[in-house]
Every structure is written in C-alpha cells, then in structure tokens.
Amino acid sequence: xxxxxxxxxxxxxxxxxxxxxxxxxxxxxxxxxxxxxxxxxxxxxxxxxxxxxxxxxxxxxxxxxxxxxxxxxxxxxxxxxxxxxxxxxxxxxxxxxxxxxxxxxxxxxxxxxxxxxxxxxxxxxxxxxxxxxxxxxxxxxxxxxxxxxxxxxxxxxxxxxxxxxxxxxxxxxxxxxxxxxxxxxxxxxxxxxxxxxxxxxxxxxxxxxxxxxxxxxxxxxxxxxxxxxxxxxxxxxxxxxxxxxxxxxxxxxxxxxxxxxxxxxxxxxxxxxxxxxxxxxxxxxxxxxxxxxxxxxxxxxxxxxxxxxxxxxxxxxxxxxxxxxxxxxxxxxxxxxxxxxxxxxxxxxxxxxxxxxxxxxxxxxxxxxxxxxxxxxxxxxxxxxxxxxxxxxxxxxxxxxxxxxx
Amino acid sequence: xxxxxxxxxxxxxxxxxxxxxxxxxxxxxxxxxxxxxxxxxxxxxxxxxxxxxxxxxxxxxxxxxxxxxxxxxxxxxxxxxxxxxxxxxxxxxxxxxxxxxxxxxxxxxxxxxxxxxxxxxxxxxxxxxxxxxxxxxxxxxxxxxxxxxxxxxxxxxxxxxxxxxxxxxxxxxxxxxxxxxxxxxxxxxxxxxxxxxxxxxxxxxxxxxxxxxxxxxxxxxxxxxxxxxxxxxxxxxxxxxxxxxxxxxxxxxxxxxxxxxxxxxxxxxxxxxxxxxxxxxxxxxxxxxxxxxxxxxxxxxxxxxxxxxxxxxxxxxxxxxxxxxxxxxxxxxxxxxxxxxxxxxxxxxxxxxxxxxxxxxxxxxxxxxxxxxxxxxxxxxxxxxxxxxxxxxxxxxxxxxxxxxxxxxxxxxxxxxxxxxxxxxxxxxxxxxxxxxxxxxxxxxxxxxxxxxxxxxxxxxxxxxxxxxxxxxxxxxxxxxxxxxxxxxxxxxxxxxxxxxxxxxxxxxxxxxxxxxxxxxxx
Numbered sequence: 001x002x003x004x005x006x007x008x009x010x011x012x013x014x015x016x017x018x019x020x021x022x023x024x025x026x027x028x029x030x031x032x033x034x035x036x037x038x039x040x041x042x043x044x045x046x047x048x049x050x051x052x053x054x055x056x057x058x059x060x061x062x063x064x065x066x067x068x069x070x071x072x073x074x075x076x077x078x079x080x081x082x083x084x085x086x087x088x089x090x091x092x093x094x095x096x097x098x099x100x101x102x103x104x105x106x107x108x109x110x111x112x113x114x115x116x117x118x119x120x121x122x123x124x125x126x127x128x129x130x131x132x133x134x135x136x137x138x139x140x141x142x143x144x145x146x147x148x149x150x151x152x153x154x155x156x157x158x159x160x161x162x163x164x165x166x167x168x169x170x171x172x173x174x175x176x177x178x179x180x181x182x183x184x185x186x187x188x189x190x191x192x193x194x195x196x197x198x199x200x201x202x203x204x205x206x207x208x209x210x211x212x213x214x215x216x217x218x219x220x221x222x223x224x225x226x227x228x229x230x231x232x233x234x235x236x237x238x239x240x241x242x243x244x245x246x247x248x249x250x251x252x253x254x255x256x257x258x259x260x261x262x263x264x265x266x267x268x269x270x271x272x273x274x275x276x277x278x279x280x281x282x283x284x285x286x287x288x289x290x291x292x293x294x295x296x297x298x299x300x301x302x303x304x305x306x307x308x309x310x311x312x313x314x315x316x317x318x319x320x321x322x323x324x325x326x327x328x329x330x331x332x333x334x335x336x337x338x339x340x341x342x343x344x345x346x347x348x349x350x351x352x353x354x355x356x357x358x359x360x361x362x363x364x365x366x367x368x369x370x371x372x373x374x375x376x377x378x379x380x381x382x383x384x385x386x387x388x389x390x391x392x393x394x395x396x397x398x399x400x401x402x403x404x405x406x
Numbered sequence: 407x408x409x410x411x412x413x414x415x416x417x418x419x420x421x422x423x424x425x426x427x428x429x430x431x432x433x434x435x436x437x438x439x440x441x442x443x444x445x446x447x448x449x450x451x452x453x454x455x456x457x458x459x460x461x462x463x464x465x466x467x468x469x470x471x472x473x474x475x476x477x478x479x480x481x482x483x484x485x486x487x488x489x490x491x492x493x494x495x496x497x498x499x500x501x502x503x504x505x506x507x508x509x510x511x512x513x514x515x516x517x518x519x520x521x522x523x524x525x526x527x528x529x530x531x532x533x534x535x536x537x538x539x540x541x542x543x544x545x546x547x548x549x550x551x552x553x554x555x556x557x558x559x560x561x562x563x564x565x566x567x568x569x570x571x572x573x574x575x576x577x578x579x580x581x582x583x584x585x586x587x588x589x590x591x592x593x594x595x596x597x598x599x600x601x602x603x604x605x606x607x608x609x610x611x612x613x614x615x616x617x618x619x620x621x622x623x624x625x626x627x628x629x630x631x632x633x634x635x636x637x638x639x640x641x642x643x644x645x646x647x648x649x650x651x652x653x654x655x656x657x658x659x660x661x662x663x664x665x666x667x668x669x670x671x672x673x674x675x676x677x678x679x680x681x682x683x684x685x686x687x688x689x690x691x692x693x694x695x696x697x698x699x700x701x702x703x704x705x706x707x708x709x710x711x712x713x714x715x716x717x718x719x720x721x722x723x724x725x726x727x728x729x730x731x732x733x734x735x736x737x738x739x740x741x742x743x744x745x746x747x748x749x750x751x752x753x754x755x756x757x758x759x760x761x762x763x764x765x766x767x768x769x770x771x772x773x774x775x776x777x778x779x780x781x782x783x784x785x786x787x788x789x790x791x792x793x794x795x796x797x798x799x800x801x802x803x804x805x806x807x808x809x810x811x812x813x814x815x816x817x818x819x820x821x822x823x824x825x826x827x828x829x830x831x832x833x834x835x836x837x838x839x840x841x842x843x844x845x846x847x848x849x850x851x852x853x854x855x856x857x858x859x860x861x862x863x864x865x866x867x868x869x870x871x872x873x874x875x876x877x878x879x880x881x882x883x884x885x886x887x888x889x890x891x892x893x894x895x896x897x898x899x900x901x902x903x904x905x906x907x908x909x910x911x912x913x914x915x916x917x918x919x920x921x922x923x924x925x926x927x928x929x
Contacts, residue, residue, distance in 0.1 A: 087715050109720035109887070109894075141723040145714030288679045292718045295894055 010216055019044040022069035023158040023219030031237045038240070041134070041154070043070035046239035053344070055242035059205050060345045062234040063164040065226065066243055068211065071117075072131040073157050074139060078148030081125045087291050088142050089119065090274060092284040096121050101185050101200045105274050105282055106138065107293030111300055112262035112271035114138060115255055116279075118202060120187050128153075128213075132255035138263065142292070158219040162226070163209030163246075166233040168403040171199070171210065173229035179210075180402035192225075194218040204243065206250020208397045233406070248350055249343040251311045251391030253277055258309070258338050258352065273300055276354070278309035307335070308360040311392070312351040312385040314368055317342065320351040320383060323368040327359060329382045334359045337368060346392035351385065362389045415439050415695040417923060418685055420672045420711065421863075421902065423451025426701030427655035427666070428916030429901040429923075431482050434664035436924055441693065442656075442664060443685065445671035448649070449656045451701070452862040452869060453911045455649030455798075459849040462740045462792075464804040465648040467853075467862055467869065468911050469789045470758065473636035474651065477547055478913035482658040489654035492645040492795040498758045500607035501839045505749025508603055509757075512536070512639050515604060524601045531598050532639075538583055539634035541570045546635050546907045546914050549922055550881035550889045588876065591629055592620035592765050602764040610762035610785055613810065615869055615909070617731035619772030620765045624875050631874060635907055635914070641758055643789070646797050651911060675700065675711045675898070682712075682897030697927075699891075699899040699919055703865040704728060704872065704884045707900065708893075721894055724885040728878065728904075732867025733775045735812035736853040737786075737832050739805040744790070745840035752793065759788035761835065775811035780828045784835055785810045802848065807832070814855040814867040825852050870909030871902055880906055891922035899923055 007021040020042045022028075028046060036047040045067065049055065058064040076084060086093040089104045096102045098121050105116040115138075117131035129135065139150045162171075171179045176190045182201045189196040195215060203209035214222050227235060247254065255261055262271040274283050274297070285298055314320045319342055325335040335355030343350045355366060368383045397403060417433050419426045422444030430442045448454055456466035471491070478484070500508040500518060508518025515528045544566065551560040571580045586594055591612035595605040609620040612629035616622075633639045644650045656666050671688040675698050684694035700707040704725055708714060714722045744752060747759070762768050762785045771781035792803040809832055816824055829852040837843050855867025864871065872884050881889045884904045891899050901919030903909035 083715060087719070109718040138719075142719040144719075144722050144726065145709060290680055290716050290718060290895070292720070294680070294718065 022067050023216040024067045024069065024160065024223060027220055027223040028067060028237050036239065040070040041072065045070055048239040048241045049237055052241040055236060055238035056245050056344060058234065058236035058238060059163050059207060059242060059246045061165065063162065063166045063170055063230055065235065065237045066161040066163070068159045068161050071159065072134050073154045074129040074135060074150055075126070075153050076129060076148055076150045077126040079125060080146040080148050081127055084142065084146040084148050085119060085127055086289055090283040090291055090293060092287040098124055099187050101187050101202050105279055107274065108262045109292060109296065111273045111293035111296030113259050113274055113277060114262045116253065120200060122187065133261050156216065157213050158216050159211060159213045161203055161209065161211050163203045163205045163207055165208050165397055165404065166230065166406050167209055169406045170226060170230035170233055174225050183401045184399045192218060193221055197222065204252060205246040206252065206391055206393045206398060207395065208403050245341050245344065248339045248341045248352060249346055249393040251352065254339070272307065273297065273305060275300055275305045276307040276309060305357055307354045308357055310353055310355055310360040311388040312353060313388050314349040314351050315384040316381065317349055318370050318372045318381060318383065319349065320368040320370050323370045325353055325355055326367040326369060329367050331367065334366065343392050348392050350392050360387050362387050413693045415441050415693065417697045417699060418443065418693055418695040419699050419701060419901065420675065420685060421451060421701030422449035422656070422666060422668065423701045423902060424453045424652050424655055424911050424913055425902045425916030427652060427659050428478055428482065428913040429699055429920045430664040431655060431659035431662050432917055432920030433923060434659055434662035440664040442659065442666045443670040443672050444668045447668050449666060449668060450649050450652030452864060453648040453652045455647030458738050458804055458851070459740045462799045462802065462804050463647060464738050464798065464806045467736060467858065468648045469806045469808065470641050471644050471651060471911060472641040473910040473912045475546070475912045475914040475917065476637060478917050482655065484654040484658060487654040487657035487661065489651055490645040491642045492791065493643040493756050495640045496643065496757045498607065498760055499750070499754060500603055500760050500762065502603065503838050507749055508607065510607060518603050520601050520604060524599050524604060527598050528604065534579070535630060535633055536638060537575065537579065538630055539638065541575055543634045545880065549891065549918050550883065550906045552890060553881055586626055588624055589626045590621055590623050591626050594626045595765065606762040606764040606768055607760050609765045609768050610760055613768060613772065614787065614808065615734055616873060617733045619769040621769055627876060628874060635910060635912055643791050643794060645795050647791065648911065655913065672711060677712060677716045677895065680896060682895060697897045697899065697923060699901040699923060701902040703863055704900065704904040705865050706863060712895065712898065716895055718894065721887055728884055729873045730866035730868035730871060731873060732814055732855040732858060732864060732869060733811040735809045735855060737807040737809050739850045740848040741803040741805055741846045742848055743846050744803050745843035745846050747840045755790045756793045761786040761839065772811050775813045778813050778815055778817035780813065780816065780831065781811045782831065784832060786835065812854055820854050820856045825854060828852060871904035874908045883908065891919040892926060
C-alpha cells in the first residue's frame with residue numbers, strides 16, 4: 001500500500017472505499033504478514049495477522065490486542081436511563097452500580113434473544129451499551145415514553161480488547177495506578193494525554209483481560225503506550241480466528257453462530273431464548289417491573305424450553321464442526337453443534353451446541369456424527385460427547401484480584 | 407361524588423363512552439362492583455347531544471343510530487331505560503342539484519333518472535350484501551378467535567364461519583364474497599351499475615369515516631361492515647339525539663348497580679409489580695381495583711394513562727403503528743326555519759341526505775386530503791333531526807352533517823381563518839341544493855378532525871379509534887396481542903372502539919370486553 005492510499009481513519013473516507021478503517025488500522029497493519037481481513041459491520045478487521053496458533057497463545061500466555069472498534073456502541077443518557085435499561089434488559093439493572101459493567105442479553109416481546117453485549121454504567125444517569133449487532137431500531141422502539149437520549153457512538157469510540165495474563169502488569173507499567181485493584185466487571189476512568197480513557201475489566205476470552213475505550217485521536221498514542229509499557233511481554237495484535245478459539249474454549253456464545261438475532265429471524269423456532277442459550281442466570285423474572293420478553297419467559301419457565309445449550313467434551317481429536325448430535329450412535333437426531341474447536345490450553349476437543357429438551361443434562365452422553373477430510377477424502381466418525389458442567393477454560397486468574405505480577 | 411370510605415372496586419372503567427357504559431352495565435349485571443369514570447360533565451363520549459345555540463341541541467359527533475348492537479339493546483333493555491326513536495328505518499336521499507333526487511332504501515332505489523336495469527341490479531346487489539352481512543355478522547358479537555391458541559369457543563366459531571360461508575352461502579356466493587372482500591368500492595360498483603349518481607351515493611357509504619376514496623383498496627369491506635355490524639342496514643334517529651342513547655346505557659348501568667361518575671378525569675392507570683392496581687384521578691383521588699378496562703383510545707391508554715414502560719417494547723411499537731387517520735369534519739347549523747331543498751318536501755328532510763353526486767366527485771374530494779388540504783367541493787351526510795324530534799329545539803331547526811374530506815393535519819394548521827373558510831365552503835356546498843339556507847342560519851359551527859381529537863379523545867380524528875381495514879380488524883384489532891380485550895399487563899383490559907368490532911355506536915366492544923373480563927376471572 002503506497003502512502004497515498006494509506007487510509008486516514010480520522011477522516012471520513014466513505015467516498016474512497018466501502019469499508020471503514022478503525023483508528024487502530026495503521027498500527028495493526030504494521031503487524032500484518034498474511035493480509036487476511038474480513039468485514040465486521042462496516043469495518044475491515046483482521047482474520048489472522050501472522051499465525052492463528054501464535055496469536056491464540058498470546059491471549060493465554062502473554063498479552064493480546066484485538067481491535068473491537070467495530071462493535072456497535074451506544075450511549076444512553078437521561079433521568080430515565082436506569083428505568084430504560086431495566087425495561088430493555090432482563091437483568092435487574094438496579095443491581096449494576098456506577099463503575100460496573102454487566103454482560104447481558106436482550107429480547108423481543110416473545111422472549112427471543114435479539115443480541116448479547118455489555119452494559120457499562122458510567123454515571124447515575126448514563127450507560128454505554130456495547131453490542132455485536134446494530135441496535136438503533138431496538139433503542140428507538142424502546143425509548144418511547146422514556147426521558148432519555150440515545151445515540152450511536154460506534155464511530156466515535158476506538159476500543160481494544162487487551163487480554164492475557166500479563167495485561168495488568170503492562171497497564172501498571174503504563175502508569176494506570178491501582179489498575180490491579182479493579183475487580184472483574186469494574187469500570188474506571190484514567191488520565192491519558194488527550195483526555196480520560198475508560199478501562200473495564202472484561203473480555204471475551206475467559207481470561208484475565210481488559211477492554212480499553214478511547215477517543216479516536218487517542219488510539220495510536222494508546223497503542224504506542226501499550227507497546228512501550230509491554231516491550232518485554234511479547235504483546236501481539238491478533239485476528240478473529242485466534243479469538244474464536246479462545247471464546248469457544250471459554251464456552252462463550254456468539255451472535256449469528258449460537259443464535260440468530262430475533263429481530264432478523266423470520267422462521268418459527270429459529271430464534272432462541274436466554275434459557276435456551278444457557279443464560280437463564282441473566283433473567284430476573286421477579287424484578288418487579290416489565291421488561292422485554294418477560295411474559296413469554298414466564299411462560300417458558302412454566303412450560304419448559306425447547307432446546308438446551310450444551311458444552312461438549314468430544315472424544316477423539318477431530319473437531320465436531322457442523323456435526324449433528326444423536327442420542328446414541330446411529331440413533332435419533334437430537335441437535336447440532338454450533339461451534340467446535342480443539343482447545344489448545346484446556347487440551348480438549350470441544351464443541352458448543354444445542355440439543356432438544358430433555359436431552360443434554362450435565363454428565364449425559366450424546367453422539368456427534370463428524371465428517372472430516374483426510375488427504376482430501378471425506379471420512380465419517382461417531383464421537384462420544386460428554387456434556388460438561390463448566391467451561392473448559394476458566395482459570396482463577398480470570399477473576400483474581402489483584403492479578404499476578406510478572 | 408362518593409364519600410372517601412369506599413374506593414375499592416372489582417372493575418374500574420376509564421371513560422364513559424357508549425362502550426364503557428355498556429361494559430359497566432354487563433359487569434354490574436354479573437354482580438361486579440363497577441365504577442365508570444368519565445372526564446367530561448356528561449357521559450357518552452362521542453355519542454352525546456350538545457348545546458349548539460339559542461337553546462338548540464344537536465348530536466355533537468355521531469348522528470345516526472345504524473349500528474346499535476341488537477344483543478346490547480335487548481340485554482340491557484335500553485328501551486326501558488329511556489331509549490326512544492324519533493324515526494326509524496329512514497331512507498337515504500342522494501341529493502341532486504337540479505332536484506331530481508334519488509331515494510334509496512334497504513332494497514329499492516327510485517328517482518334520479520335510475521333505469522330499470524340499475525334498479526333491478528340494486529335490489530339483487532343489496533340482497534347479496536345483506537346475505538353476506540348475515541353470514542359474517544355473528545363475528546361482531548364474539549371475541550376474535552385466538553388463532554395461536556384456539557379454545558373450544560374459537561373452534562366452534564371457526565367451524566360456524568366455515569359452515570356459513572361454504573354451506574350457508576353456497577360455493578358460488580362464497581367465491582364471489584372472497585373475490586370482492588379485498589376490492590375497492592369503485593370496482594365493485596362499476597361491475598354492478600351504470601348510474602353515476604347511484605354509484606356516488608353507495609361509494610360514500612364505503613368511504614364514510616375512513617381515510618379512503620372510492621379508488622382506495624379494501625374499502626368495499628367498509629361498505630359491507632356498515633351493514634354487517636348494524637341492524638341489517640336500518641338507520642334510525644334517536645329522540646333527544648345520540649346523547650339519549652348513551653343516557654339510556656348509563657341508566658341501565660346504574661340500574662344494574664354500577665356507579666357512574668362524571669367530571670372524573672383519570673390522570674393515570676396505576677401499576678405495581680407488573681399488575682394494575684387502580685387509577686389516579688386528576689384531582690389526586692386514588693381508586694383501586696385489580697381490573698381496569700379502558701374505553702379510551704388505545705394510544706391514549708398505553709402511552710398516556712398506563713405509560714409505555716409498563717409494556718414490552720414491541721407491543722408499544724405496534725400500538726404506535728395503528729393507523730387512525732380521520733378525514734371527516736362535523737358541521738352543525740342552527741336554523742331559524744327549514745331551508746328549501748329543491749325538490750324535497752318537509753317530510754323528506756327527516757331522511758339521511760347525502761351529497762355524493764358521483765364516484766369521481768367523491769374521489770376528487772378525497773384527493774385534497776391526501777395533501778393536507780380540505781375538499782373544495784366536499785361530500786356530506788346530512789341530518790335535520792329536529793324535523794322529527796321537537797325536543798331538540800323550541801323553535802327552528804338544527805342541521806347536522808358529516809363532511810368529507812377535511813384533513814387532521816391541515817397544511818398551515820387549523821387556524822380560525824382556515825376553519826371559517828371551510829365552514830363557508832360547506833355552507834356553499836349545501837346551498838347548491840338548498841339555495842336559501844343562508845337566510846335561515848342563526849349560527850354555524852365546524853368541528854374539524856383535530857377538534858374531534860381534542861374534544862372527544864378521538865386520536866387522529868378517527869372516530870373508529872383505529873381505521874377499519876382488513877389489517878386492523880378481527881384478531882388483528884387493535885393489535886394481535888390485545889385482540890381479546892386483555893392487554894399484556896395483568897388486570898388491564900380495553901373495552902372501546904379500538905377493539906373488535908370497532909367504532910360506530912354499537913356497544914358490541916363493550917359487551918365483548920365485559921364477557922372477556924368475566925371469563926378471565928373464571929380462570
């Protein structure tokens with residue numbers, strides 16, 4: 001890429017190309033060897049920069065940087081902000097104090113999940129909502145009758161997910177005092193040239209990690225500061241492929257993989273409820289106020305769900321990608337695998353998937369029909385799968401406060 | 407006013423329109439402790455008789471009684487409670503500027519240069535319409551089927567409907583009904599008749615109270631609905647104006663033990679822990695009940711009285727999306743004496759006088775409203791009830807007319823000047839048929855669609871509280887989640903025209919809602 005064509009992410013370049021460039025784009029590009037990028041919302045985002053396995057191990061063994069600027073970000077502010085969030089989300093939002101972030105899903109009236117994401121309570125009357133998919137329409141129809149203002153700030157906030165066992169140490173080296181006292185899901189603001197930046201102890205890897213939120217024009221300075229603070233810690237920017245392995249290993253679901261967003265799903269039975277995604281713990285039916293999906297979820301709780309989300313320990317070493325699930329070998333089809341990967345740290349062959357109720361209780365055995373290629377020839381194998389209770393990767397360091405010092 | 411010792415009810419009804427009163431009467435009859443809270447100083451909602459001037463009274467909004475539900479009338483014994491008709495089964499006279507008027511009854515058409523073929527076709531056509539109306543009419547008295555969760559009653563009415571369509575009507579007529587049901591009135595009438603004046607008058611019945619012109623899709627159904635939801639097309643004039651109808655309903659409610667309070671404006675319907683707890687009045691008084699039924703407009707109920715936050719967002723969105731555009735204004739004239747309608751005797755003036763000379767004229771009148779203008783040559787349905795009802799005036803007469811079309815949102819706004827100008831247009835229009843009318847006018851007033859909203863709570867100026875179109879009828883009315891009168895909020899019901907079977911002074915929505923409330927309690 002010649003210097004003339006080098007995108008300037010701080011300018012509106014929409015006339016030049018059909019993709020947007022994150023403020024971190026030029027920094028990431030310096031580490032890009034294989035030129036594999038894909039579209040994430042309007043942004044171009046790396047699939048892999050050098051080698052997926054090496055990038056994955058940066059998450060688990062040192063420090064990784066993943067650009068999450070393309071995530072949909074919204075600011076909700078006003079006297080009714082708490083009531084608004086409490087009606088939008090099934091969680092009891094009165095429990096989420098200022099300075100905390102919460103993982104949540106949100107549903108339509110039928111109790112089907114529209115999307116999942118994180119909610120940052122940045123002030124008494126202000127939240128930041130971070131979502132996988134675009135949510136302006138959801139916010140628009142939810143805002144009717146509430147004294148709030150809401151706006152999309154996706155393009156105004158540059159953000160990275162900084163994950164790995166050494167990340168706390170690096171942040172400390174950068175001068176973010178007391179960052180080590182942050183508990184899981186804490187949010188704090190820190191001084192930084194150009195204005196305060198927001199750091200949350202959160203992530204999508206099941207590991208120690210932080211997400212750092214800045215203004216666009218601070219992005220490159222932040223990047224340089226991280227590299228300066230972490231010069232001895234093998235920091236590595238990563239692509240989506242490495243992150244995908246980490247999130248499967250941690251048993252975390254993904255929109256458009258584990259569930260089809262309810263607001264763009266037309267076929268009956270193709271959307272899923274929080275209970276069916278194994279996220280019943282997010283639903284507080286008796287919080288005393290109406291929230292989207294409440295009536296349907298009460299019914300579902302009474303009548304039972306259709307599907308069960310399962311984390312599977314799959315026998316053998318063949319990834320159960322796209323496999324159907326059966327009650328026994330050559331038995332009745334009871335479900336499917338939605339995500340599968342060899343988990344390098346947990347050293348298990350993992351799959352996430354769904355089975356019809358009442359199959360798939362913890363400890364139960366189901367069978368996966370796995371198709372795989374060997375020297376171009378397709379083979380089939382039946383693999384015994386055990387339904388796991390906990391995520392394959394859930395180390396104490398994820399939540400340990402203060403984190404280990406390296 | 408009640409004293410402060412007793413503020414707890416089984417059911418509170420918000421709004422004392424005709425449906426609210428009917429609902430209360432049925433509930434009280436079933437032994438419930440009910441109160442109706444009416445904001446105004448008289449009950450009746452949009453079915454009231456108001457002062458015009460010089461001691462003259464007139465029906466302020468609705469003016470004819472053509473859809474009063476037979477079951478309501480009988481169950482509540484409205485005659486015993488004071489309902490009298492000053493004229494029944496009146497004809498429609500389609501006015502002609504040259505005095506060659508056309509007279510229409512349920513099954514005959516005469517005059518106005520009608521030829522034998524058209525007269526014969528009219529008889530046949532109307533008989534088919536009445537057959538269709540009789541086939542579908544039973545749906546009016548039932549809650550819409552819950553097609554997602556059919557109960558036994560739903561299955562019975564589904565079978566009844568199927569049976570009536572296929573074996574009652576027979577294959578040929580059923581097929582014809584299915585062909586016609588989604589059509590516009592113009593195509594239907596052009597298929598049947600040649601006479602433009604006849605078609606004009608009939609098309610007017612299809613567009614009355616709607617935001618459609620003869621060409622607009624789907625309004626044949628409106629034409630049919632007028633007959634199906636009524637007393638087989640009969641048009642009556644209640645003695646004392648429409649207020650007398652609601653007064654009789656109020657009497658019936660009170661006689662059955664309901665409390666009816668006027669001047670009791672509900673500020674909010676109160677909710678605690680996802681269930682209704684009662685209401686708070688504007689003066690701060692709190693009344694409690696586990697069930698509240700709103701006779702108010704759906705949007706008013708959900709947005710203003712309960713509050714959107716007590717409902718889930720998709721439901722709120724759907725309520726906001728209900729189309730309720732009114733395009734009719736109301737004209738009231740106090741007359742010193744009867745004007746001379748060319749070619750009509752005094753006795754003819756008790757009838758329903760319609761100005762709709764041709765379908766093209768109706769359509770052209772409609773064109774304006776699409777662009778926020780008033781019709782330059784409006785269509786009208788005129789009543790001079792004082793001809794048969796001396797209780798309305800000591801001397802002289804009152805003329806009341808529904809005028810189409812006037813937009814809810816007028817370009818430039820409904821200023822005093824704009825109102826005065828349109829009033830002039832309307833009087834000029836009547837003068838085309840009764841040239842001496844100006845000499846007799848004591849006072850004239852125009853009620854715009856915006857006024858209808860302000861005075862009667864008819865949001866958008868639509869007197870059906872939601873346009874009656876196929877996508878807003880039956881199990882889709884007002885929205886699928888509330889089609890059985892219960893809203894998705896524990897204890898909250900609707901009982902007004904916004905629910906099935908819609909507006910027009912029927913009382914059927916109130917009756918159906920009362921039954922839904924009673925049935926809900928059994929569970």
